[in-house]
Amino acid sequence: MPQIVVEELRKTFRVAERQAGAWGAVRGLVQRRQREVRALDGVSFALDAGEMVGYIGPNGAGKSTTVKVLSGILVPDSGRCEVMGRTPWQDRVAHVSGIGVVFGQRTQLWWDLPVIESFDLLRDIYRVPGSDYLRARDELVDLLNLAPLLDTPVRQLSLGQRMRCDLAASLLHSPSILFLDEPTIGLDAVSKLAVRGFVKTLNRQRGVTVILTTHDMDDIEALCSRVIVIGEGRILSDGTLEALRGRVSRERRLTIDLVDECEEVEDADASVIRREGPRVWLRYDPARVSTADLIARVTSRHAVRDLFVENPPIEEIIAELYGGREG
Amino acid sequence: MTPYVAILSGRFRTLLQYRAAAFAGAGTQLFWGLIRMMIFDAFYRSSAAPQPISLSQTITYIWLGQAMLGILPWNVDPDVRGMIRTGSVAYELLRPLDLYALWYSRAVAQRTAPTLLRSIPIFIVAGTFFGLRAPASLFALAAWILTTAGAILLSAAISSLLTISLLWTVSGEGVTRLVPGLVIALSGMIVPIQLFPEWSQPLVRALPFAQVVDTPFRAYLGTLGRSETASAIVVQLAWTGVLVLFGRWLVARAARRLVVQGG
């Protein structure tokens, strides 16, 4: 029995268009020109309890709309949605008690209060029994290293510290599902690692279902085995990361650092994408030439200081996937 | 001189864009005017004793008040307040430009543009339906225009002072709450000064606030003779001068304090 089921979700927004100029403003008072935006155009997928899913797509693709529907604060025009056996927007209070949501851009903590007081207030709001609260709180403080921050007002925290506190805050009531919306945006490298480590532990050890919306592909690579790609309100891909890569292109990247900056690099089976000083990026198809062969050829022809092999960046994969739809 | 004129006209044009708000505001003003009209009407009917001004004059006075409400210095410059709150005003204070003149120009625009937008519909509607009479004579019209100009300059000086007071944060917040209320009450906006107790009238008229409302309205009603009009304008300009000098002194003081304390 899947924990989350979404079937043929549709949602269209009507956006009022501002007309330019003074005359346009006057006309605007009388007739409102409206644009229809199809945010969701038949979205369907199902998640089992304990899964960790990456939900990606270009801006305006419908990611945040889906999350809003799943969290119960937006009612779709049509389609079915069931989370833990409930329809989110119909049973708001009951539904919301079992989920946690973290927005990367906005904190849910009280700006002027010390962190620990925000936590206490949330305990009262979520009606968490005393002993459960203390246990959950202490565990989270431990896992996220929040002990030195507890007495600091939220407004004095750095972005990384605030995100860790927000993560803890969203889990004080021990929800079974956690929605993360751009959790690592704007964070420094250390904080990003801390957040990713925590989310991984949460999912692996506690079995919390995690839905991660992000633009940061490192997040996806680090955390998600399953990736759902959405574009223009439709699901473009739903499967593992490898499958996604495979679907779009099999190519790989070889990056080499030349000793002699000005050397020309040429190969029958590889093409140069870009050069920057001594660094050259090459693209090749591992089906045509094996990685080992290519490396051998290149290093025998040129003096190479360093090299590495990697998959193409996800953004390109997505763009290709998305562009391929239009073609 | 020209940069400040440019600032004035720029701000003026920006404020003129708030047309929708102006219409809603005019509606609100008409509502208030109606309430006041009915109340004063009832008061006048309750007493047979002769009054210093007639009911119809009071009604005109009230509607003038609603139309000209924007002239009163009841709000500070919102952009400047934001600047002070974020602290970026420190940069402005240390710059070699005449900050007071800048703020004063903005204040003049702030007092004029919204009033212009709102007063026209009020004049039309109240004039047609609710008893707002035309000026008593051609001279009254001219006197009214002149004294209103003086009132705007004076009011801008007062609101500039209010804005400047925000530089002293704690006391500033309280002052900006209290003073507008005081100003409005003592200017004649709520009760025409002619209806104040006789003994208090000269005292209230001595304050600058009455010059912003009462003086132009009396000119409109034709109760100011030629020499009285002239002396009224002189008083307006004198008060304006005093407050402008005081405001400039305060700004200089704030700038000096900033240099000493470092913000």
Added chain:
Amino acid sequence: MVVETAPDSLRLYFRYAAVQLRAQMQYPASFWMMTVSFFLGMALEFAGIVILFHRFGTLRGWTLPEIAMLYSIMGIGIALAEGIGRGFDTFPALIKSGDFDRLLLRPRSTVLQVLGTDMQLMRAGRLLQALVILAWAVRVLPIEWTLPKCALLLLAMMGATCVFGGLFVLQATFCFWTIEGLEIWNAVTYGGNETAQYPLTVYRPWFRRFFTWVVPLACANYLPLGAILGRPDPLGAPPAVQWCAPLVGILFLLACLRVWRLGVRHYTSTGS
């Protein structure tokens, strides 16, 4: 599953209040200054009324102390409504910043949470001023204070608070549809406050009807005060109506809360 019980909600409300209190008391100087300025501001307003009575003597047969009673009941009502319901007053900012979504993500009533976002204690200045004037009026007026009359007075204050509270809720609900045109609400709220400071008989019929049936401020002070002062209503309302009138204020608030729920429903179906 989970039911929002009244004592439960109250407990959370007091938690919110404690938080707000502590935050506002962090700046005691500013707090006191604001309180004093509210007090003085309102005192000036009443001074205007005193001046008019000094000149004209009576208002259609009503004396200054009687007007003072009308004035103070409205003053108490609006001060309490402003102080408690401040969250609804600042609601446009909440919607604009998107933080209302966060309230929907919590398993509590939206009304309770919105109330909890802001409370203004400094409105106590206005409350105090209204109480002072009420005390003076009670002392001066030759009323026989029976228990039912005292109860009616308290009920009138409650009714006034409810009507103003309802207006604040309506004003905030409006934001679900548009953020423009909010000034009209100020006209009704504060204009209504000013209107109801004087006896209803002063006004034109359509005005009277608006403030009795649409925004029932008259039910909260003019009518019950008629009963307390022993004045029969020249407009023909029987004594029974005068005694029960404040209840209309409570019904008004309940109706406004209903409209609020509609507004929330609209918000969740159209998105931000």
